[in-house]
Amino acid sequence: MGKRWKALLLALVPGLGHLYVGRHWRGLLTFALFALAVNGVYAAWVMDELFVGDLCRGGAAAAWCYSVAHIAYLSRQFRRKPVKERKDYHFKRGLTHYLAGAFDLAKAEFLTVLKLDPMDVDARFHLGMTFKALGDRRKAAKAFKRCLADDIDAKWKWEIDTEMAGLTSTK
Secondary structure: OHHHHHHHHOOOOOOOOHHHHOHHHHHHHHHHHHHHHHHHHHHHHOOOHHHHHHHHHHHHHHHHHHHHHHHHHHHHHOOOOOOOHHHHHHHHHHHHHHHOOHHHHHHHHHHHHHHHOOOOHHHHHHHHHHHHHHOOOHHHHHHHHHHHHHHHOOHHHHHHHHHHHHHHHHH
């Protein structure tokens, strides 16, 4: 079970979800308000005060609804990691697969990086190397040319020139 679902499950007890995600003061305050309202419901029941009981039930329900709704709002951040973090994750996996010789898996990871950031020249270069390793010279050349076009710092120019020379000489 992921962190998001744990937080939502704990939010069923007002304040626990907030404590789980690190919002300690808000969690303690929410729980204290909920406990105070539940205590008021009990006291109103013992004293047979209908209006006070209704008021306290409303307070307890409001604290419970706030707890669940706020945790649902906060847990959106657990759903998706920032783009840079996801790019780095997929890029590292792609390199690992490439070095292990699993070129189809590497290709999928590099394509995922390029979906997240179409201008990523490192992923584009390694995608070209992956296509070359798979034996698809046409796609490798296309990836290398696109990498040269996007690479404003000419970071991969020498390597691409070398690889392109190898691709054209073996045709």
